[in-house]
Amino acid sequence: MQYIDNILFVVLLIGAGWFFAKNVKTLIRNIKLGQDVDRTDNTSERWKNMVKIALGQGKMTRRPVSGLLHIVVYVGFIIINIEVLEIIIDGVFGTHRVFQPLLGNGIYGFLIGVFEVFAFMVLVAVIVFWIRRNVIKIKRFWKDEMKGWPKADANWILYFEMVLMSLFLIMNATDVHFQALNHGNVISQFIAPLFSGLSEATQHLIETSAWWLHIIGIFIFLNYLYYSKHLHILLAFPNTFFANLKPKGQFTNDANVTKEVMLMMDPDADPYAMPEEGADEVLAKFGASDVTDLNWVQLLNAYTCTECGRCTSSCPANLTGKKLSPRKIMMDTRDRLEEVGKNMDANNGVFNDDGKNLFDWITKEEIWACTSCNACVEECPVNIDPLSIITEMRRYLVMEESAAPQELNNMMQNVENNGAPWPYNQMDRLNWVKE
């Protein structure tokens, strides 16, 4: 019976690891449903971006208050994870505070002291976050796309962190020996008196319970990620690495179109020529009507989105009451991709046409409201590019469906007929000289 704790712990650890690996596999499979795009160039700049923006939180402080609070939670999260290492070793081998004798009371106490301070700061930051969302009701957290699960998800995570941090502090506060040492109990010494009236055995029971709840909480958290916007804590890294490095104004030149245009412009090309033997006979599709027409970086973007709404709160269309919200573009893309993935899971890995596509989530009205101003791209703290998805969907509407608004059709007709978006005569192009 002596080893029952250790065995239980190892089972939980393996279970959590297995479940997590399974989710990661699904995630990678889904992202790979996207089209190819080469983002292997310029690796040194890509590393730099990752270090600066994901690791260094470089874009967070564009909004100083939420940015600084987020950095506290982020740094706290990383530092406290060092403590989780000790917890895992203790759990597997049945030791207690295994690092304490190894490091000596001085260093160990210092480390735990730092963890305690961070745990406390994280607790405060998370409470402020909760107040911003639920009491102050900051506008960007209350847009239409945030109703239901996204709102609950955000709050769940905050409760989770509050509980985890409290458990950590309670665990230390009720460790009678640790308190007696008086090394590193910077915060927990103020909590300890709450429990000091209890017997040592009771305190020990509370300590052990807090320890178990803390680590179980972490296992649950790990496996909750896949179902949550909190996936960003992992995906922010690859996402900033693979993000677009070109000037934001540079849109891709659709390669399928280039092929056809070059053919049309080539005086030697025979327009009636039969396709060569073995040539790709599948007709190229222009633009995107579903997630599988997007490239894999755009799909990675969708999973990375933190639903923070910084994009939406700087979008000129959204600010003036239009339906378009760049955050919703990302959430819809993710939700559709999840649907496609689940469809595949249910059909032995093959997608079974469900008669739906991305336009069942994102309306034309949203797509046409965009000014291509790049504010959303600029604001995104993890370098997501909602505009590129909007552009691909416009391309589909125009080139596959001829479904542009009438005024835009007029504009395009003018460009085609007289080389200007207005109905002026090309021969009058120099009239301004004489006016």
Add this chain to the structure above:
Amino acid sequence: MSEQLIVPVMADVVAQGKQPEYLFWVGSAGSFDDRAKKITRAFVKILNKANVDFAVLGIEESSSGDAAKRAGNEFLFQMQAVTNIEVLNAYEVKKIVTCCPHSYNTLKNEYPELGGKYEVFHHTQFIQQLISAGKIKVANNTFKGKKVTFHDPCYLGRANGVYEAPRDLLNFLGVNTTEMKRHKSTSLCCGAGGAQMFKDAEPGDKEINVLRTEDALATQPEIIATGCPFCNTMLTDGVKVKEQEANVQVLDVAELIAASL
């Protein structure tokens, strides 16, 4: 303006066996839009004053394809681009300057892949170089002390990271600039980009150009300066909606410079 402008046309100059150093890409707005034409003329005045060796394509110029591309019509864009590139390459054009951030962006970033590789300048960058090189002198008393605010065009600022050139020009003029709350990378679009210029907005509770004009008016300017013909139209309309046209002018930076030569 009845000033005599010297506007060499590429075909004529090349016929005389000469090769102009710069091509001035006028753009469709700059060629046809009544308000934008004034900006075009102001810029040529500067080019003439600085004795810049340039030419325009004239009737050989065609839409850059920007509006078509942002609207999603990649076919039309690439047809326009390839046609323009043929003309530009035939004239062996190396350097291009334009007053339109949209043309600037597409010529600089999107044409190279299709075979058109040029050094492209926005006119604010170009004028800045002329001043630094001592080719023109700007009198700093015409607008001295005037209250000015600058609106960053999206396709110049965020799209291409050009924030300082237009501001440097305002500094040369000795005006009193106040930044809007949203400026540089946080600037708010005027509402014209992405082909919105050519259509009505989707249902909402406000027009984007009015919101942006309110941003500008909050700095209590006498002049709203910008560097894009579309922004100019949008903000001019915004000022009218706000019934401030008697107090506030919307001017291109090139117009301010041209009036101070």
